Amino acid sequence: MSTNQKILTLVMVRKANAILLGLKKRGFGEGKWNGFGGKVENDETVAEGAIRELEEESGLVAKCLKKVGILEFEFVGNPIVLEVHVFDVLQYEGEPVETEEMQPQWFPEDSVPYEKMWPDDILWYPLYLKGIKFKGYFLYQGHDTILKYTLTQVDHLP
């Protein structure tokens, strides 16, 4: 792993035609709706990091996770590459609670608040919602503009 690469998780929770998003109350992506997640620590696997962040940010305890995508993000003028591992939670325990970092809310799948989310989300959520695995790369200028991107369906993920 290059020292300029940061590994992050993004955990998606669904129930009958609804998706759980959290309004990020602080830090990176503040004010945006997103799945749950954050940086993977040195002493944990990516999946362990996903489970930990989901519980810290939503109160839910994931019992079964499946990796559904990998997204790479670069920001013009910043040498750090974010590698975001996206997981679908197939089984969980608990009810969503507001935490210091996130205010969770269920959204019907046909009214995802894309205008208040990262601009890449509207591009890959349709694949995710159809159950298609994906890989993507996005070059951002600031936090609102995607200068270029690639997005492909894949059969397998590492």
Ligand SMILES: CNc1ncnc2c1ncn2[C@@H]1O[C@H](COP(=O)(O)OP(=O)(O)OP(=O)(O)O)[C@@H](O)[C@H]1O
């Ligand atoms: C650029 N386009 C993007 N589109 C969609 N999602 C994005 C994203 N860029 C980052 N993300 C996600 O945003 C969270 C940040 O987490 P972030 O707050 O930095 O992590 P963590 O909780 O470890 O931080 P602190 O402990 O507060 O430092 C984390 O889920 C990460 O996957």
